[in-house]
Amino acid sequence: MINFRYHIVSLMAVFLALSIGIVLGVTFGAPVNAGIATQAEADRKQVQDLRAELDRRNALDEYRDAWATRAGQQLTDGELAGTRVGLVAMPDAQAGVLDALGTAVTDAGGTLTSTTRINANAYDPTKVDELNSALEPYATPLGLDAAMSPGTRFGLALGWALGDKDIPDSDAGIDEIRRSLTRASLVDIDDEGVGQAQLLVVVTAKSEPRPTAETLVAHVEADVALKKHVVGVVLAGPNSDNIEGTDVFTARNESAAVELLSTVDVADLPSGVSTVVLAGKEQLLGRQGHYGGLAKADNPLPALPVR
CATH class of the missing domain: 1.10.287 (Helix Hairpins)
Structure with a gap:
């Protein structure tokens, strides 16, 4: 065009x-x-x-x-007060969007627990053996089984490493799983040392370079699995120019993701950054929604005030 x-x-x-x-x-x-x-x-x-x-x-x-x-700063002020929030950057996530969301989280009163960068290896079908080897020692506590897809297995492990829901009191398992994921070159975790996250904001990528359909499905399977170990998950997509071939669009077309996750398709805009914070607050209250201006968005933003 x-x-x-x-x-x-x-x-x-x-x-x-x-x-x-x-x-x-x-x-x-x-x-x-x-x-x-x-x-x-x-x-x-x-x-x-x-x-x-x-x-x-x-x-x-x-x-x-x-x-x-x-x-947006006025609208989101205090919305995440007392909330521990982790940022998760998907492969090819934009640094500028990640930084803007990190600032928005703290401006809204949230505490940033960690910034995790997922490497493409985590979703590479040729490296499934490496993924399985990294997770095999923890299969029982993680509840993994052979019928699960690699994306689901990875998401459960990452959720355990970052989240605070349904995790045993001892943090020894958390540290071990983090080390295993890192040694396998699946993730890089920058931990702030302030505890585990209640809310995860997953910063996704633009539509190009476009992953395969199978890779997009694996991304969303992992996102859904994350929800087991945190109260809320929001997919923040910098997709104001195009939503086709993105994690957000894939999630909006997958029933489990639609029901569990929240998505924002304009996280590359200042208004979208604020919407991510509001969607996170909504997730903490046990609700979900899909926001922005593109395909299958429910509304531009959650109903205000978010209560």
Whole structure:
């Protein structure tokens, strides 16, 4: 699709080519020269008008983002007070989105427990043996069985490593599972040393590069399994430009995920960051929803106030 900015660049390229031709002294007849000059002037005027329109749109974008950021801070103030929150970055998750959500969590009164970066190895079908070897010593406490998919097995283990729900009092098993997942190059966990998470925010990736359908299903299977060991899970998708081929879209088309998880498809926008916080609060209250502006969103944001 040709967007507005691409249109401007194309026109500028045409105008530049015409200008270079004239400067280099390309010889045409008088009527042709006059026509080129007239067209060049018209193109110059159009480019100036389009550039002014682009500046106007950019200014409005900046205004909307600034407004949404300020309003969102007021809207989410205190919503996560007393809540321990872990961030989980999927492969190819954007650092900027991860940082924005981390800031939003603490601004809303939450305590950030850990930031976990999942490596692509965790979902690589050619590395299932490595995954199974890492989890085999803990199969009994984790409740793993051979009928479970690799995604589900991984999600249960990661939930145990990060969450505080249905975990034995001793944290020895938590540390051991974390080390096993890390040694197998499945995850990198940056722990803040403030306890286990009650809420996990899973920061997903944009639509490109697009994973296979099987990989997307494995992602969502793991997300669903995470819920066993935390009160709430929110998938935060930076998908305002395209939702096809994303974790959020896949989750919205899988019945177990629809019923258990919350999703936000615009986590790359300031308004979406605030929506993730509100969706997290809703999860803590035992409810779920799918928010944003794209396919299969229930509403732009949860019903306010979130109580």
